[in-house]
Amino acid sequence: MNNQTVSTLNDLLQITNDRIEGFNKVEDKVWEKYPNLKSDYNNMVDQSQKMRLELKSLISERNGDADDSTTVAGGLHRTWIDVKNAFSSDNAESTLENVTFGENAAIQAYEKALDSGDLCPESSRVVQDQLHSLKASYEKFKNLENRHD
Template identity: 65%
Template sequence: MNNENTVSVLNDLLNITNDRIEGFSKVEDKVWDTHSSLKADYDQMVAQSQTMKNDLIQLINGKGGEADNTTSTAGAIHRAWIDVKNSFVADKDESTLENVVFGERAAIDAYQDALDSGDLCPESTRLVSDQLHHLKSSYAKFENLEERN
């Protein structure tokens, strides 16, 4: 197993995790008046993202790599699009929560791609699998927003 490939994949996941954290900061206090029941789940997602970030950095460093503790270009473009879109929509609460769902789905896909790549060592595979489980769990809590209204 090539440590360089493993570190590269883990850094991609770190960028995605940082994208999630940045995206979550855009949700802060925007939807809780109408969706107060989701606040605890949201707070758990934010805390879990910080833990995921720290675990990825620790593993990257342990593999002799240097953590790329930035966000991705795609994530930055998506956040800019959210800002533009939200300036035109009437129901900003629903739009904001739909963006959370979209971001979680994208993160799940990226994590699954990382597992499928074959570039992860067993230790990395265990961590990424565990983090994917958390992503799927948080996604499940938000995916049926339309049914809640």
């Protein structure tokens, strides 16, 4: 179970690193159009950094080595964001769509990890708390995106 727990936590760490890298793609133009989102965005960035530290701590406590890389899928998605934004007339709208897409992907990965049975009880509690935060941020951005369709 310990090796499975570490492996699953490392998968979530990579997803969290993807999330952090994705947030680096958010352009200042978004804040010009949606200034009220800036504080929510900053909270999401801070939340991601905290999640990253929590996952690394759980991995270390289980004598594992943290894989502080990102996923291939996340890298492809960030490249797609660059291409899409290059051809989009409204980068702010496109960026919001990408935030919600990325948050949904993270939610799915977290749910899969919890359903796998590979996490020890302590790790499950931390991952469940992180999933709750992911869902809250997803809803915030998804609701905004829906208002502008």
